[in-house]
Amino acid sequence: MNAVIKAPAATRQFLSGNEAVARAVWECGVKVAAAYPGTPASEMLESVARYPDIYAEWSVNEKVSLEVAIGASMTGSRSFCCMKHVGMNVASDALMTLTLTGTPGGMVIAIADDVGMSSSQNEQDSRYWGRFAHLPILEPADSQEAYAMTKRAYALSEQFQCPVILRMTTRVCHVKCLVVGGEREAHQGAGFVKDPTRWVMVPGNAKRRLPMQLQREADLLAVAEQSDLNVLDEGSDRRIGFVTSGPAAMHVREAFPDMPMLKLGMSWPLPVEKVRAFAATVERLVVVEETEPLIETELRAAGLSVLGKEILPRIGELSPAVLRPRIGKLLGEAVVEEVPAAPVRPALEVFPRPPTMCPACPHLGVYFTLSQMKNVIISGDIGCYSLGVGHPWNSLDSLVSMGASMGIALGLDKGRGKSDENKKVLAVIGDSTFMHMGMTGLLDITYHGGNVTVLILDNRTVGMTGGQNTPANGRDIHGNPAPRIDFVKLVEALGVRRERIREVDPYELPTLFKALREETKIEEPSVIITNRPCVLIEDYVKREQLMVEEDRCTGCGTCIEVGCPAILVTRRGKEIKPNGREVDLSFVRIETSACTGCNLCVQTCGQKAIVPAV
């Protein structure tokens, strides 16, 4: 990475889209950059933070990160903010008024859509925000464009005094290709200028700015109609003309190299007249976009005859393989030879290989314990511990959005139906997610006396996105010391009685089980905080590795219920119990090289067959 940062202008570097955006942010003289991690956006700010002369921070949530960027922009400095698609749902309250105040210092907001949902709870098309907030949208197709468009976005932002949305997708963020960078330009904000009519959006002031945003959109439309970001790529085969944007353009060009294509780099405001002129040169117009039919619908509303989602999928990623047969069918029999035959061979059936929690993950003890509890409803949240929904724990009953475990648990408690009367309601949330959006939900639980037991799994990092620092580990984005949050004091301040707050070692199964049993019995809000760090961060200390003494293993299989991926079944058997019942046996071994000695399995083994490895 240092090679990237030190790379002089005009050298070819092999960069992901995320790294390319970071390079451009640095070159543009950005002073303040803020984000909350989220796949596939996380590496943008990680990369930005490695450059000198930029203040970078992991904010506690996306809304705060956008507000930090807004403040910086008010001073005239350039700012940058990035997030995954669902992050903008959180930040949008700020966005929808930011569009009225505008930005003296250039501001780019990069939103990364997880098209195909490799690591998200839903699939959203962030281009809607351009329409909703009357802001321009730029859509890069690869790293080089991500770099170039970020630079253009800052110029556009300062010209029109509004933030520019850079719409990324997984296939831009995580694809590496060659990028030619440039020099850094110095940029100095002029300073904050007191102007309540602009910065204080009380109704009287905001009303006066409403016409401004509409005029700005009209002016931006004129720019889009002329912009060289919207590229017409001529083709000899005019039976179809493609209108496309983002990485979909690469797939179109690959699958149909001879057909004309209008690639919209600036896709909002939509340059309808440019498309209309293009339409006149081709037989049929096909819109290829990920994921919602936005361009398509607007072109149709403008009176153009277009095809789009009626022949192409509206869900998931497009690719040459998706496009070829569908467009081939549209073209009819005459071009069948251009459509490759069906795959050479069908895919072979292989077992699934879902992601697992790590050996010694502190969540293992929590989910092992939860899986032993009966008559519970467990409200879950977003993070590595979402995996608790899977085998062998099957211990999550809901997951909706960041921090939602709190409010949903309260609602489950207050809304109890007939069969829920004797059930215990629990919520499970990680440290970072709790600080992101969980704190307010817990306040709602305490304020309304919810009969809920909250588990805060404090592993001192944002684990799922790669172990970013948070206020829970006392380090900033650079790893420098920062104040560390005290969860006990925090939840006490949020109204949980001190007696109902427990700090528990998640490697101590009996303690954990006892705490859970006691707290769920008491009908008032309670919080159990686990205190072991994620095994992938520097705070984790490995302990003595373990092994199974084969001749002592009776095959009871209890240790397997922990869910540690280092415990493997070596052979199976059956046993008839004295009561005549037949039980399955699973004899195990431990992959000692993967073990870091958390001792969770040791506590489940009645035969004391799990011992330190020699």
Add this chain to the structure above:
Amino acid sequence: MNNNTTNILVVGTGGQGVMTAAEILAQAAIGQGLDVKKTEVAGMAQRGGVVSSHVRFGPKVLSPEIVVGEADILVGFEAAEAMRWCHYLRPGGVGMVNTLRLTPPIVSVGLFDYPADPIGEVRAAGVRVHDFDAGAIARQLGALNLVNTVMLGAIADLLPFPADVLKECILDRFRVGKPQWVEVNARAFDLGRAAAKTA
């Protein structure tokens, strides 16, 4: 190679070094003045899941993804993963597979079965496949993480540039900072290359 673009699909499980191998292949192609794109599907950032990395290089590369039935080379770091992805190979494409078998928890507990002869099934599907125990070579050289270099050595003679280009690219990663690893990586590469010829 289709349309002058070489398509290499590297597959395995999280933590095996799939992405590093793909990165080295990409860097070697860049050194040859080629256009390169590399993309990964790694799912959630957890250990143990399926990882596949697509590397495409040629005079000009557009889409980053390899289309099913168009891969020239499949590098399989694990036997069942090679089986999962072998339909990506074009007719005449080559699979280079480490015979290592990694059993995930859901197989270990008996919910699913690990195929008895995954490489046999790949072969039965009509794929030209070379398989060998890359781990044994790595262990013989004293470090299991040399598997990566062994596998790259094994495909070195299938690339559209000389094998030494790839070898130098690997060794360059160690020359600055970890010079003690240069010699053993060179041997790992050569042994992988030799193993592919006899596999």
